[in-house]
Amino acid sequence: MIIITPTIALDESEIHQEFIRASGPGGQNVNKVATAVQLRFDVSNTRSLPDEVRKRLILLARGRINSDGILIIDARRFRTQEANRQDAIKRLAELIHKAAQEPKIRHKTRPTYASKMRRLETKYRRGRVKELRRSVSEPND
Secondary structure (H helix, E strand, C coil): CEECCCCCEECHHHEEEEEECCCCCCCCHHHHCCCEEEEEEECCCCCCCCHHHHHHHHHHCCCCECCCCEEEEEECCCCCHHHHHHHHHHHHHHHHHHHHCCCCCCCCCCCCHHHHHHHHHHHHHHHHHHHHHCCCCCCCC
């Protein structure tokens, strides 16, 4: 079990990991050993997540979810399988943790009287500066 929050825990059987060859540093070892991890988590069919968390997760990670509703995380930051596996699980847990937080409700506010006055004063000063830049017309005598 992977514990995300006190109320949300993922069953490890719902997470599928595949080791693939990674590009990047590692010398000759990079051509021989599959150290990168491709983690797959079926968001649309999981029983571990409440419906509202699932919906927020789909919106949050929409670029990483395919048309079948499977979240794919590639971890290739480290040179060892275990480090990349832990990194992928940590990133999945962070993503689900972020989706578990309810967004704050926005309350409409109105500008204060002082902020309106500051805005109008700034507009007046800016207009005066532009007015003083104009060429002076000569009086007709």
